[in-house]
Amino acid sequence: MNIQQHIITATVNAVKELYNQDLPETQVNLQDTRSEFEGEITIVVFPVVRFSKKSPEATANDLGEYLKEHIEEVTAFNVVKGFLNLSIVSSYWIDLFQTDLLKEEFGTIPSNGKKVMVEYSSPNTNKPLHLGHVRNNLLGYSVSELLKANGSEVFKVNLVNDRGIHICKSMLAWLKWGNGETPESSGLKGDHLVGKYYVIFDKEYKKEIEALKETGQTEDEAKKNAPLIKEAQAMLLAWEAGDEEVISLWKKMNGWVYDGFAVSYKNLGVDFDQYYYESNTYLLGKDTVEEGLAKGVFFKKPDGSVWIDLTEDGLDQKLVLRADGTSVYITQDLGTAQMKYDDFKMDESIYVVGNEQDYHFKVLFLILDKLGKSWAKGLYHLSYGMVDLPSGKMKSREGTVVDADDLIAEMIATAKQKTEALGKVDHFSEEEKESLYYKIGMGALKYFLLKVEPKKRLLFDPAESIDFQGNTGPFIQYTHARIKSLLSKANYKNGQHVASDIALSATELEMIILLSRYPAEIASAAKAFSPATLANYIYEVAKMFNKFYHEIPPIVKEEDEAIKQHRLNLSWVTSNIIKSGMRILGIEVPERM
RNA sequence: GCAUCCAUAGCUCAGCUGGAUAGAGCAACGGUUUUCUAAACCGUAGGUCAUAGGUUCGAAUCCUAUUGGGUGUACCA
Structure with a gap:
């Protein structure tokens, strides 16, 4: 039984003995004591006042006396207004630290037997990925890892939108104006090449609309009557009829796109257990x-x-x-939902899709529920906000999108430039340097996108590079590298316990309490499907370590062996949690940087 | 119009099921390196938590209304 539960039980007993009242356990409100007060655990006594019929201060004093008397670990207490601050004997924290936190697997939660599907990415094959897709991919991947860490079995799936009128637009434009251009002949990445023709289609289509409007047609009429759109629609019908030429062109161009996506996915570090294609599912439902x-x-x-x-x-x-x-969109989504369930029999199914589709999913889930699907209650739309630029929304046709591949390349270049400026890696091999720049650049990008609560919209300013200082990925990575360097200098051996009566500084005590929260942080982040809360926790951990590292004398020179070992243990646990938590965010942490 | 989400420091964001004096980072200003990596640390300054009511011992947090912004409301996907 942990100390918190012990205190809750004892408080209930205290109210029974002192006031002869039955206090429900839920009324015992515990929180970490603020650092400006003495003690580690605080009871908010206001809810108890109803039972004690005394003032908050008097109640807190009564409880304090009782707890000090009845719980061995409670060594002292103080009362500030309605807050009862309890001091816990430091050997309790040291024992907790050494028996739980000092294990390699600390933070991993045993299987809960639940099967969860996470559908994310779900791109269109007519254009390359942009920053909005990057948010989706990172979020989907991270939530998957988070649910795994919380004990679920997770299937990551990608439902690729590989057919439809928009795909035909690219195909048609390529036939008309492509002159047989290929990724090989042009040197363009496949998805960018196809995207180029999607844009060309749109431009030519707009010209036709203008021309028709000159002849007196309304905007709506012109949009319907433009020869290009009619040709695209004819091509879609041909595709549906299985026309060989159209199908083979479709396969060729989609192949280019998949090759391009594979590169982007690899750079983003995301993967899937299963792909579904709408060309196979569009008739379902x-x-x-x-x-x-x-x-x-x-x-x-x-x-x-x-x-x-x-x-x-x-x-x-x-x-x-x-x-x-x-079919309409929702028809095939009804069918696809059934098919996914038949394939995996999962308990929960998460759709990572932008908040512009809130209404759609509300309707979809409601329909499935009304159809009596037992699994409908396990469906969840993980809705996230749009990524906006200072100028407003990204629009692919107006060229205001932030391209995913460009952005990744820029992040790596920025990481390289900043790292070189610091001059710490001159002795690294070229290979190690490249790998480091990639890790830092992607760490900055991923952390930047994931630290924000998913449902909030996110502002990205291409003119301002993403920070590498403060509450950022590189800061956390740096903290990890620094700890690793320290441990290797000290020839650290993991897992050696020390006597539990050594003296702890206030910061060390605070660290242990913060570090001990890790499993609970994973659980609550998983419950909320929010990597953001975990990201902020890891940042707190890193910040706390840096404070600790600065205020104590050099550990490697420490002469008291027990204190030295314990401080190294603290450092190791910190690095272990940073590494494990960052892995859940999909961020690699370098051993040195 | 209706539905839905959002509004916290100059900027970008935290703030758990209501609890102590609303916190970080960036930007600004000042300080710290003969000591384990200064992508670090310490300090100063910066707030009518959009507005107005309400519930409560207690509200940034819950409820109502208003204002401002996003998104949706297709026999598009």
């Missing part, structure tokens, strides 16, 4: 529509279109199948 009609969840309008009425749930009527019997 019609069975589900039949099922819904049979169950009376859906209804058919006279024109043959199928709808669900969600007005009682505060939403609208929603179309689930067109009058001509073809």
